[in-house]
Amino acid sequence: MSPILFELLLRSIWETVLMTAASGLISLVFGLPLGLALIATERGGIAESPWVNRALGAVINGFRSVPFIILLVALIPVTRLIVGTSIGTWAAIVPLSIAATPYYARIAEVSLREVDRGLIEAARAMGGNRWTIIREVLVPEALPGIVAGFTVTLVTLIGASAMAGAIGAGGLGDLAIRYGYQRFETSVMIAVVIVLIILVCGIQWAGDRLVARLDRRG
């Protein structure tokens, strides 16, 4: 591999890491509250509200049913509104975040639903309000699942970011297509695959370790 290609590889790694980290963080910040809202508003939840629940569910399902490559293009006006351009790494972060947020909301919802209802009842019996229940019961008890779900989301984002090359965002996927596939640079293709494997394994390993440390359920 030539030094120029090597430099390209390093830049692509950085672009992938940036896209994954930024959109992952955004999906955590918006997806977790969304998952909490789904749990709180469902039947028998701490803020039961069937209509809000149905509306949230419909919006989430709507975004989740659009294939990412289409979302990437369809959201171009929104992207331009937010980051001022529709091309480049930062421009890709907008559709990646918008795709990952409902995905993560559903994963968080599953973890939060597994919290024993008896614990919520105990907190209510102590005189706790909704905020207490969220802060002291739902989130801490579901934390191992919330972290494990975030790991899954990050790995999914690495995959999705490969498509972001379609709007000139760069990244490892884009490099592999343009050099590895279209220019027959097999060494680039192999290098990209190895880097991706290392990235995914690293994220999964770190996530698993964190979950093991947080999980006190035995």
Added chain:
Amino acid sequence: MNQHFTATAETADQPGATPQDVVRLVDLKRRFGGTAALDGISLTVRKGEILGIIGRSGAGKSTLIRCLNGLERPDSGEVFIEGREISRLGELDLQPLRRRIGMIFQHFNLLSAKTVEDNVALPLKIEGRPKAERLQRAAELLDLVGLSEKAKAYPVSLSGGQKQRVGIARALAARPALLLSDEATSALDPETTRSILALLKDINRQLGLTILLITHEMEVIRSIADRVAVIDAGRIVEEGPVWSVFAEPRSEITRSLLGAIRPQLPAELAARLLPSAGTETVLRVDVAGEAASGPLLSDLATAIPRPFRLVHGGIDHIQQQPVGTLFVSVPGSDASHLAAVITFLKARHARVEVLGHVANPV
């Protein structure tokens, strides 16, 4: 203020009610679909007493106990806690009230992500107490329940009995006026059950804490309750001091719940009982109080000097009151002799029931 005034006036109207009542329920009703979980429950819990509510599963016990801290709302009727009607209060008004009421659960409901001391201190955190005070109170309570060395442990490392001790410590953290116990020993083995019940009794005596417990086990009622209410299909079918309900159960359901812990005629003898014609007559004799402490059987032998056999039975002490059940077999088919025996026993305040006859006594 107005609320308080009406509540007091209400209390004064009710014969027998005093400001000493921590809980007073008036004609509580709650339906779930087609079934009535509570069908007109009226009940009082006096300050400092342990009231046990017993019934089969599905009798309405859980719904009842949840009405007391507003986790469940009755369709109609009134719930007075320390003189204040709470059944129509909103969630925001219920929150401070619930801090006056501790609750322990069958499955302990400890937070797995918090240490033992943080679990115990949680009610105080909810009250907004400073951290130092919370931890000091948690240490006091863990000392009370005998788990000081587990303060920094997580619930997963505790046994069932230890978890319930933490549950009790947590329920006491905010110095409640009333402790609700929802089948607190049902998930524990008999030995652990005894130690948890002893702890509850201790707390009742030491702190004068009023306890309302629900259970399906008569043994629990027997060991710690002062009064018992038997609930079936959403109604109270029997209520009174534990020893008197044990001595003289009036309803079928009470007798069946008592069956497990009161002496029963041995099965092989019961199987041989005939409705009539036999060489011996088997009687069940229930005695309580003075009748059970006196020399009943030797007096019988002196008064009617003909043989009889004690087949089975025993005398139990409930709330320091002797409560006995004896199975006596009277030989012979002489009806007047049998009548004399029964008359003698009844004159001594025993309840006598002819169970049947045996053809070939062993």
